[in-house]
Amino acid sequence: MNTLQHNDASAAKLRDALVDTLCANKMITSPEVARAFRTVPRHLFVADGTPLEVTYNVDNSVAVKRDPDGVIISSTSAAYIQARMIEQAGVTAGMSVLEIGSGGFNAALLAEIVGPDGRVVSVDIDPDVTDRARELLEQTGYGNRVDVILADAESPLPGLHEPFDAILVTVGAWDLAPAWLAHLAEGGTIVVPLRMNGVTRVIGYRHKGDHLVSISSEVAGFVPMQGEGARDERVFLLPDAGGHHVKLRFEGDLPVGLDLLDGVLATERTEAWSGVTIKHGVSFADLHLWLAVFMPGFCKLAADEGTDLSAERKGWFPFGAVHGDSFAYLAVRPLPEGGGSEFGARAYGVHGADAASAVVDQIRAWDGQARDREPSFAYWPAGSDRPEFGKDTAVLVKTHGVATISWPPAASAAR
Structure with a gap:
């Protein structure tokens, strides 16, 4: 007490x-x-x-x-x-x-x-x-x-x-x-x-x-x-020149070839911007969910104090993706006129531009297919009669069954 x-x-x-x-x-x-x-x-x-x-x-x-x-x-x-x-x-x-x-x-x-x-x-x-x-x-x-x-x-x-x-x-x-x-x-x-x-x-x-x-x-x-x-996360450490780390956290199996990221934080950072904006104070939690279930190589990020990312915490969110020898993460920048932000991605690696573009593509997909629409969820236990899931349904294989997430089509959402 x-x-x-x-x-x-x-x-x-x-x-x-x-x-x-x-x-x-x-x-x-x-x-x-x-x-x-x-x-x-x-x-x-x-x-x-x-x-x-x-x-x-x-x-x-x-x-x-x-x-x-x-x-x-x-x-x-x-x-x-x-x-x-x-x-x-x-x-x-x-x-x-x-x-x-x-x-x-x-x-x-x-x-x-x-x-x-x-x-x-x-x-x-x-x-x-x-x-x-x-x-x-x-x-x-x-x-x-x-x-x-x-x-x-x-x-x-x-x-x-x-x-x-x-x-x-x-x-x-x-x-x-x-x-x-x-x-x-x-x-x-x-x-x-x-x-x-x-x-x-x-x-x-x-x-x-x-x-x-x-x-x-x-x-x-x-x-x-x-x-x-229990289901433990798997953590991959990316060291910087100062001995600090950016942690990539994966809930599922680690992507193949993570050793290609050795030294990635020493490469020049690139960025790409989506043109998708949001006003201050408006939730975009479903963007996080969309990235988690549709973006290949998805991971969550954590940055040690002393890293470059730690000094820029107001400009990024801990959601990213590994793309071969590069990785990118969700970023925002203020709108010139104020009152909101634009979504984009920043990336490190030889193919950082491709990694950033992949994140931006998903931001735009969310904006066009899922924004302001309530997703629905289903769970199919082992042994249930599962249908053929369409490409617009995210399917997550679990130990005891399958979880699915889907967003209504634009026409349905507008009714």
């Missing part, structure tokens, strides 16, 4: 202000969810020493546990995405809900919503996390309203014989475990932060025949899954 001394009246005031903001921004759309957020004291579930202003900020997640290298492996998610996921799942009174990834606060919210006739089960692989969740739930009056289980949810959970009306996965998942689908009731909803080549969408899925189709999606990031369902 957060032992930092708080004034209860101040906490209640900030909690109400948080809910007012979530409702105004349509992150909360049902009175049941609003009531739960006004009732459950979030500040009693976050890490020790967390100020109220941080706890009750719409966008702040709060780290709960880190690994020996300081990487966050458990956290209290930002309030906005907790609200959206509960709304995505359609949780109402009397429902049974399975939460995969414990912490306490989210389970308490669910218990408030489902009420005495419902059921909430929260599962986590980490005994520190489950012990803490049980303690906090007990201290806040929810100990007899939530069952906390220590288990790897990748496998079927023992003793849970009745299916659940809703499943909320609160960690970043690379795939949908068959056990989750086996625990889902007919007509139920599973909400999962699905990693798709390094880019995450929180997708609400329901069954349609032998596969699942999306009913909603949100943009958010989560700590990655642990246990049997």
Whole structure:
């Protein structure tokens, strides 16, 4: 429990202000969810020493546990995405809900919503996390309203014989475990932060025949899954002359011939610009997703302090692609008239111009085929009757099935 001394009246005031903001921004759309957020004291579930202003900020997640290298492996998610996921799942009174990834606060919210006739089960692989969740739930009056289980949810959970009306996965998942689908009731909803080549969408899925189709999606990031369902990134280091590194991070197999990039940061940088622009304050998160699923050689970038890229952080985004002996990454430059930016690419390597052009081609493709159009997602478990997917559908092969992403044609989007 957060032992930092708080004034209860101040906490209640900030909690109400948080809910007012979530409702105004349509992150909360049902009175049941609003009531739960006004009732459950979030500040009693976050890490020790967390100020109220941080706890009750719409966008702040709060780290709960880190690994020996300081990487966050458990956290209290930002309030906005907790609200959206509960709304995505359609949780109402009397429902049974399975939460995969414990912490306490989210389970308490669910218990408030489902009420005495419902059921909430929260599962986590980490005994520190489950012990803490049980303690906090007990201290806040929810100990007899939530069952906390220590288990790897990748496998079927023992003793849970009745299916659940809703499943909320609160960690970043690379795939949908068959056990989750086996625990889902007919007509139920599973909400999962699905990693798709390094880019995450929180997708609400329901069954349609032998596969699942999306009913909603949100943009958010989560700590990655642990246990049997974990999928580690592969990192390739590009050293510069000063001994610092640019890291290329791949979710899938490493491209063939990465050794051709040796010394690439010492080459002259090139750039290309797309003519595609965006106003300040407008989201272009679906461009990241488009690049991740359609651009060959896609990777995410991270630059050490001291590299040239680190000095230009406002001019680029951590999405790029390897192109033989060269690599390029998404860049922006301000419009001369102000008020927005133009998308483009910068690149290193002997064939940097080709690498930059390949990124620009995808930016233009996104602008013409997907911009301002909501993508739809589907998941086809192993053994399902998959159709022939068209060239406009991105297909991601997973361990237990296939995930697909498609955007509506321009004519359909305009109707």
